[in-house]
Amino acid sequence: MNINKEEINVVWLKRDLRLQDNEAIYNALQSNKRTLFLYVFENILLEDSHYDKRHWNFIKESIRDLNDDLKKYNTTILCVQTEVVAAFNQLLSTYKIHTVFSHQETGLLITYNRDKIFTRYCRNNSINWIENKNNGILRGLLTREDWFEKWEDYMSDYQFENKLASEKFISIDEISSLEKYFQLVDLKTPKQAVFQKGGTKMAWRYANSFFEKRHEKYMHNISKPALARESCSRLSPYIAWGNVSIRQIYHKASAVKDAENSRSLGAFVSRLRWQAHFIQKFEMEHTMENASLNMGYQKLKKTISAEYQKAWEEGNTGFPLIDACMRCLIETGYLNFRMRAMLVSFFTHILWQPWQASSKHLSKMFLDFEPGIHFPQLQMGAGETGINTLRIYNPIKNSLAHDEDATFIKKWCPELADLPIAFIHEPYLMTPLDELFNNFKLGENYPKPIVDINSARKRASDILWEMKKDPDVRSENFRILKKHTITDRNSM
Numbered sequence: 001m002n003i004n005k006e007e008i009n010v011v012w013l014k015r016d017l018r019l020q021d022n023e024a025i026y027n028a029l030q031s032n033k034r035t036l037f038l039y040v041f042e043n044i045l046l047e048d049s050h051y052d053k054r055h056w057n058f059i060k061e062s063i064r065d066l067n068d069d070l071k072k073y074n075t076t077i078l079c080v081q082t083e084v085v086a087a088f089n090q091l092l093s094t095y096k097i098h099t100v101f102s103h104q105e106t107g108l109l110i111t112y113n114r115d116k117i118f119t120r121y122c123r124n125n126s127i128n129w130i131e132n133k134n135n136g137i138l139r140g141l142l143t144r145e146d147w148f149e150k151w152e153d154y155m156s157d158y159q160f161e162n163k164l165a166s167e168k169f170i171s172i173d174e175i176s177s178l179e180k181y182f183q184l185v186d187l188k189t190p191k192q193a194v195f196q197k198g199g200t201k202m203a204w205r206y207a208n209s210f211f212e213k214r215h216e217k218y219m220h221n222i223s224k225p226a227l228a229r230e231s232c233s234r235l236s237p238y239i240a241w242g243n244v245s246i247r248q249i250y251h252k253a254s255a256v257k258d259a260e261n262s263r264s265l266g267a268f269v270s271r272l273r274w275q276a277h278f279i280q281k282f283e284m285e286h287t288m289e290n291a292s293l294n295m296g297y298q299k300l301k302k303t304i305s306a307e308y309q310k311a312w313e314e315g316n317t318g319f320p321l322i323d324a325c326m327r328c329l330i331e332t333g334y335l336n337f338r339m340r341a342m343l344v345s346f347f348t349h350i351l352w353q354p355w356q357a358s359s360k361h362l363s364k365m366f367l368d369f370e371p372g373i374h375f376p377q378l379q380m381g382a383g384e385t386g387i388n389t390l391r392i393y394n395p396i397k398n399s400l401a402h403d404e405d406a407t408f409i410k411k412w413c414p415e416l417a418d419l420p421i422a423f424i425h426e427p428y429l430m431t432p433l434d435e436l437f438n439n440f441k442l443g444e445n446y447p448k449p450i451v452d453i454n455s456a457r458k459r460a461s462d463i464l465w466e467m468k469k470d471p472d473v474r475s476e477n478f479r480i481l482k483k484h485t486i487t488d489r490n491s492m
Contacts, residue, residue, distance in 0.1 A: 009036070010099075021159040024103055037077040039063060040084050050363040065202070075166070100127060104132065206233065225408040294476040312343075327412040329362075346393065355384065427440075427442055
């Protein structure tokens with residue numbers, strides 16, 4: 001029974017780890033009831049193979065950053081490891097919960113099912129659960145009619161300005177008393193220099209440096225694996241985990257945009273729009289997590305090769321740019337968009353592997369793993385949407401075009417660094433005499449190519465272009481376009 005227990009609100013934090021432009025917090029603060037901030041390190045997600053320690057460390061850093069700001073209001077985030085229902089059950093032993101505030105989550109099937117369970121739980125325990133839309137994504141849409149206009153209106157609208165005050169929150173001492181009933185989470189993280197650090201303060205450091213200076217070469221360097229690391233915004237993990245909202249970044253970009261930087265910042269804002277577009281697509285077609293959006297491609301059967309998969313995942317395919325990209329991703333959690341697309345294309349086209357077999361490895365490696373981006377992009381990269389241009393990336397062509405002096409390859413494939421430039425890009429072209437002269441042995445110092453790229457590209461091209469003519473693929477194209485087409489794509 002909840003008789004004589006204080007009635008409180010709970011803000012259930014997930015991928016919205018920020019204090020400002022956070023509608024859940026805003027709505028909680030409008031109440032005359034005190035609020036508890038809660039983050040649950042859910043066992044179902046800790047054990048899920050899409051996630052990696054790098055994600056949890058980023059989240060921990062983000063929470064520490066929030067707690068630093070919350071100290072002045074004599075509160076902190078209750079961080080526990082359990083399942084969501086179990087966490088709320090325990091809270092009910094101390095408090096009566098009036099309302100849970102959170103953002104709608106466009107997540108994995110496992111979180112979708114969790115939310116269905118939590119909905120029933122709230123109903124059975126007379127708890128209100130108010131979910132707010134996140135970054136302009138709309139739930140329950142059947143078509144994209146007026147979607148972009150609504151998204152633009154949301155982005156142009158005012159930010160939620162949250163005026164925090166100590167009397168609005170459960171105190172630190174009270175939270176300390178609560179903690180003894182839970183399995184707590186150690187928020188300490190390794191002192192890593194290679195991964196971007198989580199938190200709103202770090203997000204704005206990246207944002208401000210981008211808008212002040214780094215954007216100048218954004219368009220010129222966006223496809224280059226080495227230079228993009230400096231010239232791109234690097235905001236994707238902060239947006240993915242909610243350290244900042246897309247609207248905050250949209251407003252900032254709009255405020256600093258002028259005639260001089262309109263091309264670069266216009267392109268950047270366009271990518272914010274496309275990001276929302278893909279998340280909205282996943283929100284409307286959640287089956288994309290496991291199956292091709294275009295059901296005609298579900299008849300495309302590929303045999304998984306453990307050998308190919310291992311070589312690709314470890315960066316040992318014998319194709320330098322592919323291997324450099326994968327090694328860089330493993331080590332740093334970041335890769336620019338073009339190189340990400342190339343990795344997927346190589347896996348699905350050149351190695352002829354199903355995109356599903358790449359999904360978990362890449363999601364674990366991407367620090368900015370966002371389900372709503374991840375699955376649509378995988379399928380587009382695999383050429384299994386039917387509506388997008390088929391792109392079979394040539395790693396040699398991309399290497400010569402975007403890493404012409406092999407700076408990136410030398411860094412991430414150091415075993416090739418002392419070779420002449422031409423051989424760094426294509427070490428398999430070396431003759432026995434070249435190998436002798438360079439004190440290098442292909443197959444020992446660096447792997448031989450695991451496939452013949454020319455025949456592999458032709459096979460993929462022939463099959464996939466032929467599939468575009470398949471009646472089921474064409475029928476699905478019509479359905480997808482009807483459901484997801486934005487009237488004025490040029491505005492994106």
